[in-house]
Each structure stands twice: as C-alpha cells, then as structure tokens.
Amino acid sequence: MSNNQQIALDHDGKSIWKFLVSEMKPKGKFFTPFNIISVPVILLGFALIVIRFWKGLGSITNLTQDTPWGLWIGFDVVTGVAFAGGAYVLTFMVYILNMRQYHSIVRVTVLNGFLAYVFYAGALLLDLGRPWHVINPIIGNSFGVSSVLFLVAWHFLLYMIAQLIEFSPAIAEWLGARRAHKILSGMTLAAVIFGITLSMLHQSGLGALYLMAKEKIHPLWYSEFIPVMFFVSSIFAGLSMVILEGSISHKVFFSQISEKNHIAQKSIIRGLSKICAGTMFAYFFLQLLVFVHKQRWDLLNTGMGHWFLLEMLGFVLLPMLLFFVSYRNNNITMIKLAAILTMLGVILNRLNVTVIGFKWDMAIRYVPSWMEIIVTLAVIFTEIWIFRWVINRMPVLRDSPSWVNEHQ
Secondary structure (H helix, E strand, O other): OOHHHHHHHHHOHHHHHHHHHHHOOOOOOOOOHHHHHHHHHHHHHHHHHHHHHHHOHHHOOOOOOOOOOOHHHHHHHHHHHHHOOHHHHHHHHHHHOOOHHHHHHHHHHHHHHHHHHHHHHHHHHHHOOOHHHHHHHHHOOOOOOOOHHHHHHHHHHHHHHHHHHHHHHHHHHHHOOHHHHHHHHHHHHHHHHHHHHHHHHHHHHHHHHHHHHOOOEOOOOOOOOHHHHHHHHHHHHHHHHHHHHHHHHHHHOHHHOOHHHHHHHHHHHHHHHHHHHHHHHHHHHHHHHHHHHHOOHHHOOOHHHHHHHHHHHHHHHHHHHHHHHHHHHOOHHHHHHHHHHHHHHHHHHHHHHHHHOEOOOOOOOOOOOHHHHHHHHHHHHHHHHHHHHHHHHOOOOOOOOHHHHHOO
C-alpha cells in the first residue's frame, strides 16, 4: 500500500470501507488439500453446534451428570491454553529479558495465542449446559469471588484484552492508521507486563481447578502440585508449538518473510530447543520428586501405571533428551521431531488429568462421541483459516511499512 493510500485511510471512512471489502476477497488458490479437507469438517461442525444449542448437550455428546466435563474442556480448553503459552513466554523473553533475536516471531506467536484463547473460550460455551450462565463466574454469582473459577474467568478475559493490545499495532499498520499506531505501540509494554502476569496465574489456575477433585483423579496424576506442573509444562508446550507452527509458516508463507528472518530461523529454533530442554528437565525432576514423596511404587505395575510410564518416559524424558542432543548437534530436523513428541506428551498429560485418569474406576467410562471430535476439529480448522487470513493481509511475518520506522 502506498503512503497516499495510507493517509487516505486515516481520513476517509469510505476509503477504509472499500479497503476492508477488498480485503475480504480470497487470496491464492482455493482448491488446496487443506481447504478440501477443512471446509466439509467446518460445515458439519457448525451444523452439530446448531443441534447442540437447539437440543442440548446430550444430543451430540456422551457427557452425563456424572461426567460433565469431557473432550471440549480437557482438550479444547485445558490443552489448548497450554499450547498458547508461547505468547507469554516469547513476550517475556523479548520485552523483559531483551532477547531481541526472537523479536521477528513475537507477532505471529501473539496472534496464535490470541486466536487460541478466543476460540477455546468459545469452545467453553459449548460445554455449558446453560451457556447464558457464563456470566456467573465472571461476576462471582453462585460461585463467589473466592472460587478458582472466578479467578480463571477474569484471567482469561483480561488476558485476551492484553493480547489484543499487544497485536493491535499490526492492525494499525494494516489500516495505515499512523496516529492509532503511535498510541497502541506506546501501550505495548504495559500490556505485555500485564499479560505475562495474568498468563502465569491462569496457567496454574487451570490446574488448581482439579485440586478439588482429589478422590476423582488417579493417584499417579493427582498431587498438590498440579498448578505448578501445569505452569511449568505450559512453557515447553508453548515453545514447542512455536517451533512447529514457525516451521510450517516458513514454508507456507515463504514469500512474506525477509531474507534476514529466513536466515535467523534456524538459530531461533535452536535457541528455543535449549529452553525446552531446560524446562522439561525441571518438570521431569519435579514429577519424580512428587512420585517418590507419595510412594506410589505399587501402582506402576498396573495398566494405569504403564500408561503413566509411557507419558513420563516416552513423551517427557525422550523429547527432553532429543532437544538437548539436537541443540548440541545443531540438528533442526531432530528439534522439530522433539517438538512434536512434546506436544503429544502435553496432550496426553492434560487428557490424563481431565478425562482418562478422571473417575478412572467407574464402571461406565466416558468416551467422546464422534460428533464431539468433529466439533473440536471444526474449531481448530476455523482458527487456522482466520490465522491464515490475517497472515496474508497484515504485517505479521513480513516487515512493517516504512513509515513505522520513520515515525518512531
């Protein structure tokens, strides 16, 4: 966009309207493998969501009064929020620790985190029997202002606002709104500090929700340190997502990335792998301390014990070692493999706490219906569609307009 167009956008509402309408037009090929797979899933998911709100939860889910929380909470919310943790970790590294080498991936990480929170907060509405009562935990009605749910609800709400402010300079650059950009850029550091504080609290707060379910969670996964474990694991979960998402974005949106950032990508991934290895070691050591302290040796030689060992050895210890070795050997492919294994391990851990190990001794166990899975996939695919739309239009991966540096 030329400078004249940008100035016009600042002063002419009609020009802004025409610009926004033109931006709604699709860019690139439509009949791609991802589109062909995702569009039918999204349409089917939307139809199932309509049925859910029309006929109730029981019409498409296997949730019951005994098991009111299932896949939509365990995966869409609890697991999804962990993967969105890369936003608060990266902003802390760049804006607080001044690790400027990671600055090029901050915007895309914040965008990914913001969309994750918006969509997973939306998925939370699907799981509520009476969605219009979602206001209750926010105002403290029925639950009270001292409940963990009240805390988590406010953290979610405020953190989404903080992330929107963090990303807003990119929106202003897209619209050519110079004055708004100056104001919003000045708010970024305060929003980052506020957002980091909120995210650290609610990552652990989600774990704190399950402290009240001591008799329901399998002893191998329950401990008084669940909030700490959720917080620590959100660090390497979020960074693993950054590694995987960044690797995919550099291939899909190759033309938008400058040569300088292309060259820096490998060193960024290598640096993130070192942090992942360190935090995974801390997590594994904490889990080992809790296990030894609780003296649960007898449970290891059971079906759930074997499942626990698979999680800890196969999806924590193994990727931790892969991160460390690949960092030392500068093996980017191995780092990506470690990131995938780590993400699978985080999914497994969150589902073990919220679904698999939750009421594990019941005669009739909860298993999500195929319709619950379709809705979950529809939520993820819709998020990816919006993510792609934003990347193709706003200066997220590509460099900011020249006027940004001129007016700093």
